[in-house]
Amino acid sequence: MPDITDMTTQLRTTDDPLPSIGPARVVDETVAALRQAILSGDLRPGQKLSVPALALRLGISRSPVREAVLALTAEGLAVESRRRGVVVTELGPKETDAIHEARGPLEGFATRLAAERGPVDLGERLDAILAEQAEAVAAGDEDGYFRTNAAFHRAIAAACDNAEIHRLLLSLEGRMALALRQVAARPGHRESGLEEHRKVVAAIKARDGSGAETAMRAHLAATRQRVVSTLHPDDRMTVGSTSAM
Amino acid sequence: MPDITDMTTQLRTTDDPLPSIGPARVVDETVAALRQAILSGDLRPGQKLSVPALALRLGISRSPVREAVLALTAEGLAVESRRRGVVVTELGPKETDAIHEARGPLEGFATRLAAERGPVDLGERLDAILAEQAEAVAAGDEDGYFRTNAAFHRAIAAACDNAEIHRLLLSLEGRMALALRQVAARPGHRESGLEEHRKVVAAIKARDGSGAETAMRAHLAATRQRVVSTLHPDDRMTVGSTSAM
DNA sequence: TATCTACATTTTACATGTAGATTTGCAAGC
DNA sequence: GCTTGCAAATCTACATGTAAAATGTAGATA
Numbered sequence: 001m002p003d004i005t006d007m008t009t010q011l012r013t014t015d016d017p018l019p020s021i022g023p024a025r026v027v028d029e030t031v032a033a034l035r036q037a038i039l040s041g042d043l044r045p046g047q048k049l050s051v052p053a054l055a056l057r058l059g060i061s062r063s064p065v066r067e068a069v070l071a072l073t074a075e076g077l078a079v080e081s082r083r084r085g086v087v088v089t090e091l092g093p094k095e096t097d098a099i100h101e102a103r104g105p106l107e108g109f110a111t112r113l114a115a116e117r118g119p120v121d122l123g124e125r126l127d128a129i130l131a132e133q134a135e136a137v138a139a140g141d142e143d144g145y146f147r148t149n150a151a152f153h154r155a156i157a158a159a160c161d162n163a164e165i166h167r168l169l170l171s172l173e174g175r176m177a178l179a180l181r182q183v184a185a186r187p188g189h190r191e192s193g194l195e196e197h198r199k200v201v202a203a204i205k206a207r208d209g210s211g212a213e214t215a216m217r218a219h220l221a222a223t224r225q226r227v228v229s230t231l232h233p234d235d236r237m238t239v240g241s242t243s244a245m
Numbered sequence: 246m247p248d249i250t251d252m253t254t255q256l257r258t259t260d261d262p263l264p265s266i267g268p269a270r271v272v273d274e275t276v277a278a279l280r281q282a283i284l285s286g287d288l289r290p291g292q293k294l295s296v297p298a299l300a301l302r303l304g305i306s307r308s309p310v311r312e313a314v315l316a317l318t319a320e321g322l323a324v325e326s327r328r329r330g331v332v333v334t335e336l337g338p339k340e341t342d343a344i345h346e347a348r349g350p351l352e353g354f355a356t357r358l359a360a361e362r363g364p365v366d367l368g369e370r371l372d373a374i375l376a377e378q379a380e381a382v383a384a385g386d387e388d389g390y391f392r393t394n395a396a397f398h399r400a401i402a403a404a405c406d407n408a409e410i411h412r413l414l415l416s417l418e419g420r421m422a423l424a425l426r427q428v429a430a431r432p433g434h435r436e437s438g439l440e441e442h443r444k445v446v447a448a449i450k451a452r453d454g455s456g457a458e459t460a461m462r463a464h465l466a467a468t469r470q471r472v473v474s475t476l477h478p479d480d481r482m483t484v485g486s487t488s489a490m
Numbered sequence: 491t492a493t494c495t496a497c498a499t500t501t502t503a504c505a506t507g508t509a510g511a512t513t514t515g516c517a518a519g520c
Numbered sequence: 521g522c523t524t525g526c527a528a529a530t531c532t533a534c535a536t537g538t539a540a541a542a543t544g545t546a547g548a549t550a
Contacts, residue, residue, distance in 0.1 A: 067311075067312075067315060070312065071315070075319075076412070082270070098409040098410070162343045164344045164347040164417070167321070171413070171416065
């Protein structure tokens with residue numbers, strides 16, 4: 001029997017924060033559950049996503065599970081190999097670096113746009129997020145830092161008033177989170193990150209598009225450097241996707 | 246009965262460059278057929294993608310059709326509304342402009358990377374594509390121009406040696422093509438485009454990353470300008486437009 | 491021991507069944 | 521004419537059935 005980790009999360013949680021009203025679909029809940037399981041590490045990279053096993057475990061039929069698994073594949077959190085099923089995405093150092101490299105120009109530009117034409121209260125909202133982040137940093141709360149970090153970047157992506165850029169950044173977010181899970185935290189990384197976030201907000205408040213882009217790219221470059229340095233020497237996880245993909 | 250256009254296209258199109266050999270899946274062929282139908286205009290924006298009707302028309306069961314339709318949704322060529330099915334994506338002027346805006350920094354950066362670290366024969370390959378494009382331009386062959394244009398941009402996206410950027414640009418390509426279908430051709434647009442392409446290639450051959458990025462962004466900005474000018478005042482479809490720009 | 495083959499098991503990919511929601515057609519009412 | 525109010529038809533979302541492929545495993549062979 002395949003090794004499906006606990007997954008005790010009941011699907012019948014009935015939390016429906018959907019934009020449209022109506023009963024939550026089983027597919028959506030399954031996607032959310034699987035995404036959560038992957039990003040939390042309950043389902044590890046390389047692990048097989050067996051449709052029958054997951055259906056059995058979740059107490060639902062195979063149809064919504066299959067759809068959910070395919071949706072995760074489209075999200076980049078899983079990869080498909082023909083006639084051999086779907087496995088959780090494995091990101092090697094090369095992929096991780098590529099993700100960070102891709103993020104730079106895209107999110108840098110998004111930050112410029114947010115500064116130039118974002119909503120008037122953007123600065124305040126970002127301040128609120130950073131206030132929460134400051135608490136997390138002071139408490140050494142790694143999980144809280146990640147949460148507020150994601151909120152910070154999402155807020156900027158949403159504020160750039162370009163649905164396409166927003167969409168692209170969302171499609172990077174999952175793989176980014178997957179990549180970040182694989183790196184060890186460096187001492188002081190939270191403090192540095194918060195400081196860099198503050199510079200971005202300062203430029204946005206000044207409506208300085210160019211400065212905001214520069215600050216964000218500096219932040220992302222620093223993040224990339226912190227990540228690269230942790231998986232740098234003689235990494236365990238070889239690329240792996242060269243043969244399967 | 247829903248109005249499904251002809252779709253006489255045989256499912257054996259086999260333009261799917263799959264990494265693994267083996268018998269083509271019905272799903273893959275269906276995705277290809279639907280994508281083709283959407284991009285060629287056989288299935289028009291706003292048209293409903295009825296799973297039973299398509300299954301009947303294609304002579305297959307509903308399962309692979311449903312999967313294919315969901316795949317197109319993930320690609321951005323169709324949109325889903327809860328319990329009300331999937332329709333072909335409608336792109337208004339705002340969305341079209343957003344797509345072009347998003348493309349700038351991303352593909353500009355990809356061009357820089359391609360110039361700095363692309364394969365040695367990249368210049369020659371691009372020359373070959375542009376030679377073909379020159380023929381199309383000389384012949385006034387709009388379809389040939391679009392084909393070589395797509396090949397040109399794809400070649401650069403592939404040459405940047407960053408799978409993530411490549412992936413993001415591919416996910417833009419479909420929506421880009423959909424957007425371009427909606428604009429009328431301006432006189433001289435092919436000639437201008439070819440000339441701009443040549444400048445990009447010149448910079449790439451010189452391994453001038455900064456110049457290549459600048460040239461590509463200039464080309465994309467010009468394209469955007471040509472597109473925007475064709476749909477400028479107020480086009481019919483303004484779905485989901487939230488605010489002024 | 492290592493390799494090959496035959497068989498059993500599992501899984502994918504596609505086909506089909508169906509309850510309930512949604513849309514449509516159509517006639518009555520204003 | 522235009523709405524309103526069903527009833528029929530249709531479709532979505534999920535459940536289940538199944539052939540063929542893939543995988544695992546035991547026994548045979550070298």
